[in-house]
Amino acid sequence: MGPRENGPHRARKRFGQHFLIDASAIETIIDLLDHPISGNDRTSLLEIGPGLGALTGPLVDRFNELTVVEIDRDLAERLRQRFGDQPNFQLIEQDALQLNLNQVSDRQVTIIGNLPYNISTPLLFHLFGQRQKIESMLFMLQKEVVQRMAADPGSKRYGRLSVMTQYYCEVEALLIIEPESFDPPPKVDSQMVRLRPKPAAKINQATEQRLATLVSAAFAQRRKTLRNTLSGHCTTEMIEAAGCDPKARAETLSLDQFIALANQSPD
Ligand code: SAM
Numbered sequence: 001m002g003p004r005e006n007g008p009h010r011a012r013k014r015f016g017q018h019f020l021i022d023a024s025a026i027e028t029i030i031d032l033l034d035h036p037i038s039g040n041d042r043t044s045l046l047e048i049g050p051g052l053g054a055l056t057g058p059l060v061d062r063f064n065e066l067t068v069v070e071i072d073r074d075l076a077e078r079l080r081q082r083f084g085d086q087p088n089f090q091l092i093e094q095d096a097l098q099l100n101l102n103q104v105s106d107r108q109v110t111i112i113g114n115l116p117y118n119i120s121t122p123l124l125f126h127l128f129g130q131r132q133k134i135e136s137m138l139f140m141l142q143k144e145v146v147q148r149m150a151a152d153p154g155s156k157r158y159g160r161l162s163v164m165t166q167y168y169c170e171v172e173a174l175l176i177i178e179p180e181s182f183d184p185p186p187k188v189d190s191q192m193v194r195l196r197p198k199p200a201a202k203i204n205q206a207t208e209q210r211l212a213t214l215v216s217a218a219f220a221q222r223r224k225t226l227r228n229t230l231s232g233h234c235t236t237e238m239i240e241a242a243g244c245d246p247k248a249r250a251e252t253l254s255l256d257q258f259i260a261l262a263n264q265s266p267d
Contacts, residue, residue, distance in 0.1 A: 009052060011184055015072050016116025020054040022181035030058050032174060032192060033112055034136045043135045044105030048096045048113035048123070051075055053082060055112065060089050067104045069096045097126055101133040109133055114140040117186070121145070121161065128168040131197035137169075138194050146173050146191040153254050160219045164212065166255050169195040203259065211262035218250035218258075225249060230261075238264040 011017040020026055050056040050068040052075065060066050060083055067090040070076045076093040083089045092103060097119060101109050111134060115123060120141050127134065141149075144157075149165040150173040151157040165171055174192035179185035203211070210233075218229050226239055227246035239246045242260035244253060253261075 009074065009078070012072060014118075016049075016118045017051060017072070018114075018182040018184060018186045019052050020114060020181060021183045022177075025177055025181045026054055026058065028175065029055065029112075029114075029138075029140065029192060030062075032194065033138055034110065034194065034196075043108040043110045046101070046104050046109050046111045048111060049116055050079055051114070053079060055114065056083065059112070060086050064088055065105065066090070067092060069094055069099055071095050096123055099126075101130045108135045110135045111137040112139070113137075114190075117142045117145070117188075124149075124161075124165065128164070128197075131168055132200065134197050136194060136196045138192065140177065140190050140192055142186075143176055143189040143191040146193045149173075149193060149195075153252055156251075158251050159222065160215050163215045163219075163255055163258055165195070167198075167211065167259075169197050171195055203262065207262050211258060214261055215250075215258055218253070222250055226253075234261065234264060 011019065020029075044065045044067065045059065045063045047056060047059060047066065047068045050070050051072075056066070056068055056079065065088055068079065069092045070079060071094065073093065076091060079091055084091070090104075092099065111127070120139075127137065145161070148157045148159060148161045150171045151159070151162040172194040174194060177190045177192070179187070179189065182190075214230060214233055217233060218226060221229050225247050226234075226244060226249070227236055229250065230239065234242075236246045239261065242257065242264050244257050244261060
């Protein structure tokens with residue numbers, strides 16, 4: 001059964017719709033999934049943005065428990081018609097940005113998705129907030145976003161997304177997928193990324209909030225020195241006590257240095 005079974009679906013730009021049409025790319029993506037083959041699944045599988053079901057079809061055949069979350073009402077109806085009678089399939093018709101992972105399963109969740117690029121950053125942060133519930137995530141994103149997530153200090157792509165992603169997760173940038181693999185083709189290259197949440201951080205919630213605030217402030221004006229960008233949050237002495245040079249720029253600081261800064265109490 002193909003995407004045209006109920007007449008053609010017109011891709012909706014506002015939902016970032018680019019459907020995978022390349023069979024070998026689909027196979028390769030599913031092979032990257034870090035999930036035991038059905039029979040002894042430890043986790044429940046969630047697909048974000050199933051669309052016309054390019055990944056959903058092979059996933060529902062292979063895994064014991066598949067939940068999909070789709071915002072587009074027409075696509076949700078097609079998915080219901082195509083997969084609704086499979087006992088291992090659950091559809092949540094909802095905005096993934098509002099999804100609480102406890103709606104998916106009582107168990108830990110493994111997540112896969114060819115994500116809508118227009119909401120990828122807020123969606124990632126929404127999921128990072130629920131990372132205790134997540135085993136691993138395998139996403140297709142805009143290549144540039146994956147490269148920012150995986151960037152090291154000193155590189156021009158290193159920024160807030162790099163530091164915060166690497167604080168929450170181990171990041172593995174995987175294969176690049178060209179625009180021709182999609183219909184309609186996006187204007188940019190895409191890349192797969194695997195994210196494995198790190199065990200709960202040793203820092204407390206307030207310090208974690210402070211880390212997010214400091215990282216945002218430090219990168220808001222990335223060419224300025226820390227003394228400047230952090231002036232509303234830390235004294236020069238606090239920056240030095242964290243082992244950082246007040247004249248340094250945010251883009252040179254490692255994750256551990258940002259954590260050391262967050263650990264400096266403002267009192
Ligand atoms: N997985 C399909 C594929 O690979 O062919 C479709 C991928 S397409 C890039 C993104 C999908 O996410 C679309 O089906 C779109 O309707 C859905 N989507 C967009 N925004 C969403 C949101 N906020 N919550 C849930 N699904 C969303």
